[in-house]
Amino acid sequence: MLNGSGFLSLFKKISANLLGIGGAQVDTILDESTYRPGDLVTGKVHVLGGEVAQEIDDMDLYVMANYQLDSGYSQSIKIYSHRVLHRFTISPSESRSFPFQFQLPIDTPISLRTCTVWIKTNLDIKYGLDAKDNDQIVVQPHPWIEKMLRVMGQRKFELRIVDSEYAPFLKRRLPFIQEFEFRPDFSCKYIGKLKEIECIFFLEEKGMEILLEIDRKAREVNDWKSSIDVWVRVHLSDLDLQRSEDELANLLDQTIEAQIKR
Structure with a gap:
């Protein structure tokens, strides 16, 4: 039979284990x-x-x-x-x-x-x-991502939304991706041509893959085909990412313009 102190010790042990008290x-x-x-x-x-x-x-x-x-x-x-x-x-x-x-x-x-x-x-x-x-x-952003965010800003794209969204269909390690949504500001040369660009950055050991969703504006009224979103994959090696921001901005221009003309 437990005495008073033994009962108190047992009570404390039960409280600590089951309730976390003490x-x-x-x-x-x-x-x-x-x-x-x-x-x-x-x-x-x-x-x-x-x-x-x-x-x-x-x-x-x-x-x-x-x-x-x-x-x-x-x-x-x-x-x-x-x-x-x-x-x-x-x-x-x-x-x-x-x-x-x-x-x-x-x-x-x-x-x-x-x-x-x-x-x-x-x-x-x-x-x-x-x-x-x-x-x-x-x-904080990895230096490579940080550099590409600056490149987007250099081309007058404004970062509007950053979301982490469920995306198991991409079959990555994690079931979600982080998406960066940019819209051209009034001084951007793509104003009137693009609605927005969404960027997803996949860091790798020796570079980075960028998945771009380019949302084109229709070139003419009722021209729904030219307004379809286009997905583009761009792979940049670690050597590519050592290039100047101006060079990377030019590469971005080439990628966007190739899709606008489609």
């Missing part, structure tokens, strides 16, 4: 808050023991992002996971820190407009309620 707490501290795709993410996971000893099966970090479903609802997805530690016991009130490092995936979406990226820490507590922590990060 259980272990986790707090992840990142060395930086801003990254680019491919950067090394470093930091420490701090674990503080609760009122009872608890067995931890796994400690994992997840890179999380959100994207839009066809229904219009937002969906969160794990785009990368990193195991910090496998199996350990945290004693009551014990404080422990675990360093980590991992590479941010090259296809991590950029933190623009509605797109959010965060690091989720999960402490898998054996027979208990998991402890979690979420830390939002800012993902």
Whole structure:
């Protein structure tokens, strides 16, 4: 039979495991808050023991992002996971820190407009309620993407919308893509010829593929054929991407004009 202190100890253990009350707490501290795709993410996971000893099966970090479903609802997805530690016991009130490092995936979406990226820490507590922590990060464009965004601006295209959209038909690693929608401003030479251009950037180890959706305006009234959207794939090697912005802008012009004339 349990005495008073034994019953209290059992109650604390049940509360910590099933309800999380008085259980272990986790707090992840990142060395930086801003990254680019491919950067090394470093930091420490701090674990503080609760009122009872608890067995931890796994400690994992997840890179999380959100994207839009066809229904219009937002969906969160794990785009990368990193195991910090496998199996350990945290004693009551014990404080422990675990360093980590991992590479941010090259296809991590950029933190623009509605797109959010965060690091989720999960402490898998054996027979208990998991402890979690979420830390939002800012993902800046990869230098190659940043360069192409400047090229679009040089040709007087205005970035209007950035969306992460569900696109399993492209059969990429992730079930969504990040789409950049540009519209010609009043000083753009394509005003009156194009409605918009949508760009999707696929980073690769030695270059980048750009998928362009060129939305042409009809050349004549009721000329619906010339207003059909055109999809174009452009592959730029790492050597191509070392070219000047003027040279890349000229390449963009050649691609657009070839579609306008079709």
